[in-house]
Amino acid sequence: MKKSIKNFNKQFRxxxxxxxxIEIAEKPKGVCVCGMGGSALPGNMLDLYLRERNFPLLxxxxxxxxxxxKENWLVVCISYSGNTEETLTCLDxxxxxxxxxxxxxxxxxLAEIAKKKNIPIAIIPKGIQPRIALGYQFSALAKIIExxxxxxxxxxxxxxxxxKANQEKAQEIAKKLKSKIPVIYASNxxxxxxxxxxxxxxxNSKTPAFWNYFPELNxxxxxxxxxxxxxFYLLILKDQDDSKRIKQRMELTKKLLEKQGVRGEIIELKGxxxxxxxxxxxxxxxxxxxxxxxxxxxxxxxxxxxxxxKKLLKE
Numbered sequence: 001m002k003k004s005i006k007n008f009n010k011q012f013r014x015x016x017x018x019x020x021x022i023e024i025a026e027k028p029k030g031v032c033v034c035g036m037g038g039s040a041l042p043g044n045m046l047d048l049y050l051r052e053r054n055f056p057l058l059x060x061x062x063x064x065x066x067x068x069x070k071e072n073w074l075v076v077c078i079s080y081s082g083n084t085e086e087t088l089t090c091l092d093x094x095x096x097x098x099x100x101x102x103x104x105x106x107x108x109x110l111a112e113i114a115k116k117k118n119i120p121i122a123i124i125p126k127g128i129q130p131r132i133a134l135g136y137q138f139s140a141l142a143k144i145i146e147x148x149x150x151x152x153x154x155x156x157x158x159x160x161x162x163x164k165a166n167q168e169k170a171q172e173i174a175k176k177l178k179s180k181i182p183v184i185y186a187s188n189x190x191x192x193x194x195x196x197x198x199x200x201x202x203x204n205s206k207t208p209a210f211w212n213y214f215p216e217l218n219x220x221x222x223x224x225x226x227x228x229x230x231x232f233y234l235l236i237l238k239d240q241d242d243s244k245r246i247k248q249r250m251e252l253t254k255k256l257l258e259k260q261g262v263r264g265e266i267i268e269l270k271g272x273x274x275x276x277x278x279x280x281x282x283x284x285x286x287x288x289x290x291x292x293x294x295x296x297x298x299x300x301x302x303x304x305x306x307x308x309x310k311k312l313l314k315e
Contacts, residue, residue, distance in 0.1 A: 001204070001301045004132045006288045009163040011135025017135070017145035018156060019122035022102060023155040027072035029150040030056035030281035031097050032065060033169070034090040035078035035142065038130030039305075041199070042078055042104075044192035049142065049275050052134060063089045065097075075101045078137055080130035082108020094230055095119075105141050106133075132286065133201055134196075135160070135279075160279050169187075170287035171236070176263070177201075177288070177296045180233035182209040184216060185253070187242045190269070193278050194237055197285040204300040214249050220254060226262045234264025237281055241274060 023247035033043035035089065038187065043059040058066050063086045063207055069075065075094040075274075079087040082105040093100045103110050106126035114121035122144065124136040142154045182201045186194035191213040201209035212221050234257055236250050252262055267284070293300035 001129070001131070001290060001299075004128045005283070005290060008132065008135055008196065008283055009161050009272040011133070012139045012157050012160045012201055014141045015136040015139030016157060018211040019147065020105075022120040022122060022144060022147050023072065023270055024100065024102070024120075024144070024148040026057075026072075026100075026212065028100065029072040030058065030068070030148070031074045031145065031148070032058040032060055032069045033076045033078065034060045034065070034087050035168075036061055036084050036086050036132065038203075039080050039084065039087070039104075039137060041076040041131070041192075041196060042141045044195065045134070045138045045278065046141055046145065048150065048189075048192045048278055049138075050145070051274075052283075053150070060090060062086060065090055065093050065099075067100065069094075071098055073099055075099050075219050076104065076141060076144055077101060077110065078104040079108065079110050079213050080106055080124075080126075080137065080143065082106065082112075087113075088113075100177050102144050104137055104144075115270050119158070127302075129203070131199060134282065134283045144198065146148075156273060156275060157278060159273070163279055163283055165280065165283040167287055167291075170284060171291045172267075173288050174295055175292035177205075177233050177292050181207065181217060181231055182235060183232050184209065184235045184237065185214065186211075186237035186249070187214050187239060187246045187250075189239050189241060189274060190237050190278060190281065191286075193269075196282050197235065197237070199286040200289035201292070201302055201306040203234075204286070205292040206298055206300075207292070207296075214246050214253075219254065222256065225257055228261045230261040231266075232262045234262050236264065237278055238266050238267045239274065240268075250270075276290035 103121040103285045122140040184194040184197040194211040198209040198211040269277040269281045
């Protein structure tokens with residue numbers, strides 16, 4: 001896991017290259033990205049990356065395609081293992097409806113189907129956990145969107161090779177989080193990153209965690225802290241492009257929750273673009289959750305309950 005995190009910034013160029021030979025003849029009306037778990041996260045990051053896009057983007061974490069997806073759409077099915085049953089079901093539905101489909105995977109049934117049915121596929125390196133393969137999967141997905149004629153280029157993604165994280169800061173935050181339940185808040189700009197923080201704590205640190213975003217959480221979730229609480233620790237992700245009112249909400253929320261016994265801090269993400277700041281935050285979440293796992297004396301890599309659940313589904 002430590003090696004995977006250290007090499008995370010090297011994934012982007014290889015991910016772009018994996019989809020470089022894919023050809024998409026006609027520009028689609030919209031794009032539907034199908035994936036589960038770590039393989040769903042590239043869709044969330046694409047949504048962040050292409051905030052000002054001029055085409056519909058749907059993210060599907062389920063067994064079936066959304067009803068809006070028609071023949072003139074593009075369906076991108078992502079499964080790192082290639083064996084995710086929900087994603088395979090979406091692929092089957094897309095093929096039965098004659099919808100143009102492109103795949104992203106490292107191996108498994110998706111790769112087999114691609115070869116058998118001559119479906120374009122971006123093959124990414126295997127051997128790591130799907131949640132840490134986000135760089136490969138996101139950049140391959142972005143390149144596919146470029147190949148579809150929906151964006152001009154993906155050169156900005158290559159700048160993510162410069163990503164670095166302050167491991168000392170990650171260790172400090174991990175110590176504060178020991179024996180606490182992380183709660184991660186962000187603005188609408190970075191809600192995808194807050195979600196990924198939560199998942200990193202779940203899967204790497206084997207601990208519950210929760211996420212939400214401003215301003216919506218000020219209208220409901222914060223009331224859940226009305227009774228004195230001390231088992232939570234609050235991480236607020238702040239972006240330079242957040243509006244003045246959102247930044248004010250962050251400060252006030254932190255202050256109010258501290259009165260209820262919830263300690264926490266505001267983390268301001270750095271970088272010249274929203275994409276770089278977002279991935280800097282993601283890399284930080286990997287390190288914090290890694291060091292928290294070490295504090296709990298557990299291996300951050302395996303996800304035993306997920307594997308057990310999959311076995312039970314097959315019985």
